Amino acid sequence: MIEIKVDTESCVGCGLCVKDCPMKVYELKDGISTPVRPNDCMGCLSCHEICPAQALEHKGIYAAKRHYIDIRVCEMLKKVI
Known part of the structure; x- marks a missing residue:
């Protein structure tokens, strides 16, 4: 599961993420x-x-070459490779 955190001090309320x-x-x-x-x-x-x-933080995923991969997939691949 992805955990989303919003830095309420940094968020300017522009609504771009919502759109x-x-x-x-x-x-x-x-x-x-x-995040509702x-x-x-x-x-x-x-x-x-x-x-x-840059007020949003996502835990549980990694960015790799512009493709976003779930941490569980990364751990599985490490075992196979």
């Missing part, structure tokens, strides 16, 4: 981006890339 997320994970609440459906996150990191304040 950009293909899975509709975020909503603006009191002017702050809030974190279990729907597919780990594409489009929200992270578009955030001008």
Whole structure:
């Protein structure tokens, strides 16, 4: 499971992550981006890339050559290789 954290001190409430997320994970609440459906996150990191304040953190995924891979897949591949 991907854990999403929003740095509420950094978030400027621009709403770009809300508009950009293909899975509709975020909503603006009191002017702050809030992950309201974190279990729907597919780990594409489009929200992270578009955030001008870099206020979003995703735990449980790694970026590799512009493809985003679940940490469990990385661990499995290490055992095979």
